[in-house]
């Protein structure tokens with residue numbers, strides 16, 4: 001549908017959940033997908049699923065919070081594609097973690113960990129990919145933010161502000177590279193089930209006697225929670241040529257929960 005043949009895509013955090021669905025969709029559209037994750041077994045499983053469908057992928061271990069690890073992973077992607085200087089055509093910054101606690105109860109180390117993965121990780125991967133994209137005159141960067149980045153929620157201070165930061169970075173970078181053929185957009189998923197992060201958030205909520213996502217899901221206008229593939233389809237649109245005149249946007253994927 002979007003014809004991503006001959007494109008190289010990097011998807012961080014694609015050992016499962018939303019990232020895996022994105023990697024599978026991009027591969028199904030013809031892209032060669034580098035599955036980057038700290039969880040190398042899960043990354044390898046994603047690659048197996050993609051190859052079983054007859055598409056192309058490789059698994060590469062990375063810690064997105066570590067500049068050296070990110071640099072090594074991008075060099076490996078380039079080697080895999082047979083050109084030491086080549087930048088990916090598509091970069092999806094999806095790796096992310098969550099915590100549920102009031103601001104006053106959040107340990108400083110936990111706050112820093114959330115920002116290290118959710119914000120610094122996006123920054124480091126953009127830094128690794130942008131010079132090559134700019135030199136080539138083309139590239140698509142899609143950052144996975146959250147609807148919690150657009151609205152504050154009690155007990156989500158760290159997560160919510162990290163996801164707002166992702167949108168700030170998306171807009172600033174989008175302007176820096178707009179004239180170089182590089183598009184930078186974000187998506188803001190709502191309540192997406194079948195992911196580890198969702199399970200972690202629900203377990204933490206139960207411990208604090210807070211409502212779980214399943215209970216809150218009744219408020220979704222479409223009457224259902226989201227699935228990873230609901231996000232993957234929009235990301236694939238943003239990775240393909242149909243979205244060439246879009247940049248700096250933060251697109252909600254929430255079943256109608258959020259409309260701005």
Ligand SMILES: NC(=O)c1ccc[n+]([C@@H]2O[C@H](COP(=O)([O-])OP(=O)(O)OC[C@H]3O[C@@H](n4cnc5c(N)ncnc54)[C@H](O)[C@@H]3O)[C@@H](O)[C@H]2O)c1
Pocket residue numbers: 012013014015016017018019036037038039042062063064065094095096097117121144145146147188189190191192193195196197198
């Ligand atoms: N599930 C939801 O309801 C929801 C809603 C809005 C936004 N999101 C965002 O979607 C993205 C994907 O989350 P998910 O729900 O699929 O969760 P998930 O836990 O299934 O996926 C996150 C992935 O990131 C990887 N990861 C974590 N830290 C890493 C690191 N330092 N280096 C490399 N990889 C690392 C994990 O191993 C995991 O595979 C996240 O950015 C999350 O914040 C999720």
